[in-house]
Amino acid sequence: MEDIIGHILVGIGRAAIALGEVCVDAGKGIVRGTIGVVKVAGDFMLDEVVEQVLERLVEREKRKKKRIQRHVEKLKRYAWFKALYEDKRCQEVLNYNEACRDLLSKRRYVHKLIHKEDERKAFIQRVRVGAKVNDVIWDM
Structure with missing residues (x-):
């Protein structure tokens, strides 16, 4: 068992x-x-x-892109920007330079460009250097 x-x-x-x-x-x-x-x-x-x-x-x-286009159209109303934008070299910088596009996309910066001359001159100088333009007078 x-x-x-x-x-x-x-x-x-x-x-x-x-x-x-x-x-x-x-x-x-x-x-x-x-x-x-x-x-x-x-x-x-x-x-x-x-x-x-x-x-x-x-x-x-x-x-x-839409914001930049609106800001460019707004700035074209001013003679200084229109003259800048009509130059093909500067237009290329404004359209393709990442730093310029970034600045133009900001509403506050565009407001400063319109209302503050020193900011405008600095921007114009920045675009001129980027476009390698020395023969055009931009002070308007």
Whole structure:
């Protein structure tokens, strides 16, 4: 009888070990599956975030371009800016130089250009240096 009970206990032990191994394998499968799902979800979310950021940057650039155009049109009403803008070299600096475009996109700076002569002279000088223009008189 003791032999039968011993064999039963050994069988139960082996079954418990086998069940534990099955549970470990199942756990590994669940973890791998979860990691796979998390990777796919993470990649999808990362793609969405990057796409949203790029869309916002494009929208911001479009708004900045429109703002610069409005400010240029506003400044063209003044003789000093009109003379500056009519020179092709200076016009190229105003349209393509990142520093000038950044300044022209700011409402407060455009206001200073209109109302403060010293700021206007500094801006004209900056454009002249960028355009490498020395033969034109800009003091107006």
